Amino acid sequence: MSASGGTKAIVAALLANLSIAVAKFVAFLFSGSSSMLAESVHSLADSGNQGLLLLGGKRAQRAATPQHPFGYGRERYIYAFLVSIVLFSVGGMFALYEGYEKIKHPHEIEHWYWPVGVLVFAIIAETFSFRTAIQESNVLRGKKSWKEFVRHAKAPELPVVLLEDLGALVGLILALGGVGMALLTGDGVWDGIGTLCIGVLLIVIALVLAVETKSLLLGEAAGTEAVQQIEAAIVAGDTVTGVIHMRTLHLGPEELLVAAKIAVRHDGTATEVASAIDAAEARIREAVPIARVIYLEPDIYSESEATKGPDREATPGGPSTPPAAH
Numbered sequence: 416m417s418a419s420g421g422t423k424a425i426v427a428a429l430l431a432n433l434s435i436a437v438a439k440f441v442a443f444l445f446s447g448s449s450s451m452l453a454e455s456v457h458s459l460a461d462s463g464n465q466g467l468l469l470l471g472g473k474r475a476q477r478a479a480t481p482q483h484p485f486g487y488g489r490e491r492y493i494y495a496f497l498v499s500i501v502l503f504s505v506g507g508m509f510a511l512y513e514g515y516e517k518i519k520h521p522h523e524i525e526h527w528y529w530p531v532g533v534l535v536f537a538i539i540a541e542t543f544s545f546r547t548a549i550q551e552s553n554v555l556r557g558k559k560s561w562k563e564f565v566r567h568a569k570a571p572e573l574p575v576v577l578l579e580d581l582g583a584l585v586g587l588i589l590a591l592g593g594v595g596m597a598l599l600t601g602d603g604v605w606d607g608i609g610t611l612c613i614g615v616l617l618i619v620i621a622l623v624l625a626v627e628t629k630s631l632l633l634g635e636a637a638g639t640e641a642v643q644q645i646e647a648a649i650v651a652g653d654t655v656t657g658v659i660h661m662r663t664l665h666l667g668p669e670e671l672l673v674a675a676k677i678a679v680r681h682d683g684t685a686t687e688v689a690s691a692i693d694a695a696e697a698r699i700r701e702a703v704p705i706a707r708v709i710y711l712e713p714d715i716y717s718e719s720e721a722t723k724g725p726d727r728e729a730t731p732g733g734p735s736t737p738p739a740a741h
Contacts, residue, residue, distance in 0.1 A: 422472065424548040424576045429465035431544040432458045432583075435537045442533040445526045448597075449517035450590040451533070453510040453610045457586060457617060458537075460506040461579050464498040468572050471495065475667060485708065488667015489632065495571035496628040502579070503621035510614030517607030524606060527598050534591045541587060545580035552577060567638065570668035571628055582620040586613045637663040637671055641703050645673055648698035649711070654683050654691030659714060663706075672708040673699060679713045688713050 439455035442448065471494025479486040524530065552573045556564045565574040593609015596602075637645070646658050661675035677695070679688050696709045 422469070422572075424544075424551040425465050425468050425572060427547040428544045428576050428580060429462055429469075431540045432462040432465065435533075435540055436462060438533045438536060442529040445529040446524050447522060448524050448530045448594055448606055449513045450593045450606050450609045450613070451530045453513045453613050454534075454537070454586060454590050456509050456513075457506045457583070457613065460501055461583060463505075464501055464575070464579060467494045467497050467501070468575060472572065485666045485672070486670065488665075488670045491668060492571055492628055492631040495575050496625065496632060498575055498579075499621045499624035499628060502624065503618055507614050507617035507621055510610055510617060512614075514607045514610030514612075514614055517610055518604050519607075521603030521607060523601060523603055524594060524597050527594070530594045531591070534587055534594065538584065538587050538591075541580060541583045545577075545584060548573065548576045548580050565623075566627060569631070569635065569638075569665055571631060574627065575624060578620050578624060582616055586616055589613050589616065631665070634664050637665065637673075637703070637706075641671070641706075644702045645675075645699050645706060648702040649675065649677055649695045651698055652691055652694050654679050654687055655695055656680060666708065669705050670708070671703065671706045672710075673706050674710045674712075676712045676714050678715065681715050 436455050436458035439451050439458060443451040443455055468491075471491045474494075475487050475490040477487045552564060555568070555570070555573070559567070561577075565577065568574050589609050589612045593606045593612070596605035596609075636642070642661070642663060645663070646661065649655055649658055649661075655677050657678040659676040659678050661673070663674075664672045666672050677692075679691060683691070692711045692713065695711060699706050699709055
């Protein structure tokens with residue numbers, strides 16, 4: 416996995432969640448708190464999720480084969496989608512079930528200092544993990560808002576870790592609130608209410624992750640800025656006079672396919688056109704290094720065909736269109 420995959424953030428989250436899961440489960444055994452049991456399963460699920468992200472990054476590095484000529488870059492999207500399923504089923508649904516059982520059959524929390532102490536420790540550990548994810552994300556985020564970064568990031572790992580860590584911190588606060596209210600009132604129902612809130616939170620985060628990774632799995636185009644850079648690189652030479660239409664597709668977070676029908680001078684020789692295409696490909700790779708698979712088809716621009724609009728089937732077609740916003 417490349418540095419942009421946020422390996423450091425994933426490893427930090429994995430180590431934090433493993434230690435927290437053990438501590439929470441011990442606290443559950445001593446206190447009987449359902450919030451602590453839900454939180455221990457939550458941390459265990461998060462640990463498995465980070466393992467899935469690391470596995471996906473490793474498998475995505477496999478070389479292309481005749482059966483998969485464009486490589487395995489999209490495996491990172493598949494494993495990120497699996498994370499959303501695990502978070503929904505193992506984390507969210509279990510917490511809802513445990514919360515329901517606790518409300519139906521409440522009992523007083525024993526040895527209160529165990530869950531409170533572990534929750535404080537977990538909040539500190541998750542804060543460090545969240546801080547690492549933020550620092551890693553800031554390298555790629557640039558001037559984008561956090562919402563834009565999560566929605567438009569092509570590498571799925573950092574948005575997944577960010578949302579997981581955010582959910583973990585909020586869940587810990589909810590668990591601490593549930594345990595605290597149960598201790599103050601002597602009513603174990605509050606512990607169950609805190610557990611239900613954790614379950615709802617995890618399900619919401621899982622659904623957000625599922626929607627975003629589904630879009631990546633279906634295949635997203637390059638961002639608007641990258642498309643503009645590619646078009647500018649194509650027409651920078653003398654022989655290519657314009658882009659008739661162009662399509663881009665992410666084969667993986669760091670691999671982009673570019674297919675374009677380009678307009679060339681009608682009096683250019685075959686040698687001149689071939690040289691112009693080679694030069695245009697070199698300029699594209701220099702402008703957008705992740706554009707690794709490029710197909711350029713030369714054609715003579717037709718005003719009459721252009722008036723028909725940007726029909727993807729037109730030969731030759733009209734002007735290229737910007738990608739739809741995701």
